[in-house]
Amino acid sequence: MKNLLVLLLVLFVQPALAAMEVIELNWRNADELLPTVQSVLGQDGNASAYGQKLIVNAPPAKIRELRELLTQLDTRPRRLLISVDRGGREQGALNDFSFDGTISGGNAEIKIGQGEVGGKDQVRIIRSTSAGGSSHIQQIQTNEGYAALIQGGQSVPIQNTWQDHRGNTHQQTDYRDLNQGLYVTATVSGDQVMLDISNQHNRLSGSGQINLEQVATRVSGRLGQWIELGAIGSEQNQQGRDILRSTSGQSSSDMQLRVKVELLD
Template sequence: MLKKPLSFAFFLIVLCTLVQAETTFIIIELNHRMAQELVPTIRPLVGDNGVVTAANNQLFIRADREHITEIQQLVAALDVEKHNHKISVSYDAINSQQQDNTSVQGSIKRGNISISNSRKLPNNAAQIQFEQNNTIVTQQNMQFVNVLDGERAFVKTGQIVPYTQEWVLLKQRYIQIQTTTNFRDISTGFAIRLSSLGTSSNEFELEITPRIAGLNTNGFVDFEELSTSVRVRKGEWFDLGGTMMNRDEVSRKILSTQSQAGQQSSTLKLSVEN
């Protein structure tokens, strides 16, 4: 009567032993990163029978043997000291103002009665003057933001705008998890996540995400679905405005500005200095 239960228990023991034999358990201690930050990156490598957990600066990994070396190499590449980088942002706005002036002068005489608003004109004559003045105002601004490798910095476009129904609809369209925001006026721009491509490389990857932020509050909304990534070299200027203007309606809304006096065009560029 006991043969079947004993056989089944023995089978489970053998199975567990085989599974453990196919995997290896290691503990990796980190020097520069919190262990929890690396878990999402490592998890796909541990295999179906593996597991990865974190506590403080230690990773606890059980993974397929053939993946252990790959995991150790990946952790070594990621566990590097984060550097602080300076991003220079150039914002140039060109505002074209047009002013039209029209004046009419004339003189008319009927019998002994003359009516005129100009002494220089003869009787029964008229003169129309049309004057057009164009003024171009150029505004140049530079801002500097510091950001740690792998973190985000907020690059503002310089515009403070009302939080209108149009913004509410854009938020509902692109944000999957809706949050309650009590914005009145907002600052617009882009969240920039900077990542170095290797310790000795002069190349960086920029993840660009449209963002709106409330004034005098810590609240902001990132349009994660509209994020895009580009690679830039140290010191070269990247045309942020030109790139994002053609990508999506939220970025166009952020970058398109119109003043009451005239049409405004602008350029928004950035450069990673160090």
């Protein structure tokens, strides 16, 4: 009788025991959905991400619930058209932005940065126009949830002074590269778009050393409308959205930076 009770107890508890399953996603990266998956599992299980696969350890009922939710979340990322507008007064060396992607035209193909990633252009330049020398608009395509990388830089003069063994003073002008990198990740919800912006750039100190500075911010706005990000100028503002201000050597710029996001599909 005792053995029968133990067997019945095991049979009753077994469905609630955790099981491990590997769930393969069709469109989304597992890292992208992992926070949502973990919140659904709660204390009943855990999950880890590996590429486009979720490794889930949870009761079968929870796994079934999770699979139903993933049918709604694992959707094809929407293609976005991101317009970047740089306008204002410019002096000295102008930062030229570049993008990772591939440009094709006729029989020619130009790769920029890392070019294609996984056989696809993660960021592709569509059109670049200038108006009156005071505004420069560049348009790129990217997938929703993927970071679009915008890189720029300028060479600044550094004056070096030294004396030779005879006591004569010499001066020499060297140039150092100051690089900037701007990552823009767009997420769409209805007619609203959320932009995660992270900026990393090198700043020239008074002693001639190059210091690395990083700033991150998040802004939101409507699809199809310009969103002001701040200024690229002679000083850095650590507050608000002035995340790309820099001055180095004899080169400076005073430009406004704004972004517009539109749906392509």
